[in-house]
Amino acid sequence: MANILVVDDEIGIRELLLEILGDEGHSVTLAENAAQARAARLAARPELVLLDIWMPDTDGVSLLKEWAAGGLLTMPVLMMSGHATIDTAVEATRIGATDFLEKPIALAKLLAAVKRALAVRTPVRSAPPPPAAPPAPLETPPAQASGLDLELPLREARDAFERAYFTYHLAREKGSMTRIAERTGLERTHLYRKLKALGLPVGNRKVEDPA
Numbered sequence: 001m002a003n004i005l006v007v008d009d010e011i012g013i014r015e016l017l018l019e020i021l022g023d024e025g026h027s028v029t030l031a032e033n034a035a036q037a038r039a040a041r042l043a044a045r046p047e048l049v050l051l052d053i054w055m056p057d058t059d060g061v062s063l064l065k066e067w068a069a070g071g072l073l074t075m076p077v078l079m080m081s082g083h084a085t086i087d088t089a090v091e092a093t094r095i096g097a098t099d100f101l102e103k104p105i106a107l108a109k110l111l112a113a114v115k116r117a118l119a120v121r122t123p124v125r126s127a128p129p130p131p132a133a134p135p136a137p138l139e140t141p142p143a144q145a146s147g148l149d150l151e152l153p154l155r156e157a158r159d160a161f162e163r164a165y166f167t168y169h170l171a172r173e174k175g176s177m178t179r180i181a182e183r184t185g186l187e188r189t190h191l192y193r194k195l196k197a198l199g200l201p202v203g204n205r206k207v208e209d210p211a
Contacts, residue, residue, distance in 0.1 A: 001024070001025040001026050001027065002027070003026070003029070003044060003045065003047050004027065004028050004047065004049070004050065005028075005029045005040050005044060005046035005048070006018065006021070006030050006031070006049075007031045007034075007036075007052055007055075007060070007063075008032070008050070008052040008055075009033060009056060011032070013103070017110075018030060020107065026114075033055055033056065033057050033058070034055060034057050034062075037049075037051070037063060041072060046075055047075055048077075048078070048118055049075060050077075050080055051078065051079055051080065052081065053081035054083060060080075060081075061088065061091060061092055064079070064095050064096065064097060067096075068096045073096045077096065077097045078099050078100070078101055078113055079101070080102075081102065081103060082103030098120070099113045099117060162194070162198060166195060166198060166200055169184060170195075177191060
């Protein structure tokens with residue numbers, strides 16, 4: 001349910017709307033003129049305002065303009081009048097009013113207008129955060145990395161990597177199968193077969209299958 005502000009200089013209209021809207025479960029604040037409406041707008045933070053057009057001190061359209069100019073029109077406003085012209089209704093809508101209700105207000109029309117207004121109400125928003133800096137564009141990596149041609153099919157690229165990997169360890173460990181097996185985590189038999197499959201030499205000879 002919503003917090004609704006009713007602004008009307010006729011006590012009978014205020015009490016009627018208080019009863020109807022209260023029966024619907026809404027919390028209703030009453031104001032009989034623009035001065036009270038200004039104070040209630042700041043104190044009660046209404047989610048909907050029912051605003052009479054013809055009031056003795058400041059008319060409803062002028063109050064609507066004041067709220068719009070001051071950035072206070074953050075809630076839907078339903079204008080009410082029994083004597084307003086079409087031009088007045090159009091002007092109020094142009095300023096920011098959500099709808100116009102003609103007096104005497106029929107119960108069904110009142111409840112339908114309130115329901116529509118509350119369904120489209122816009123919550124007060126804080127200032128939006130500054131836009132995030134756009135991410136730096138990704139650079140296309142080179143087709144070759146560490147001497148490997150990344151344009152090769154996966155199997156050929158994997159073989160090329162393994163050949164470079166074992167060539168490095170053969171040179172580092174000076175061909176010692178024991179130390180290479182320990183460093184690479186392979187069993188000696190598996191290591192010999194891998195080197196043979198890759199066509200890598202050990203010392204000055206090709207690797208022979210120990211089996």
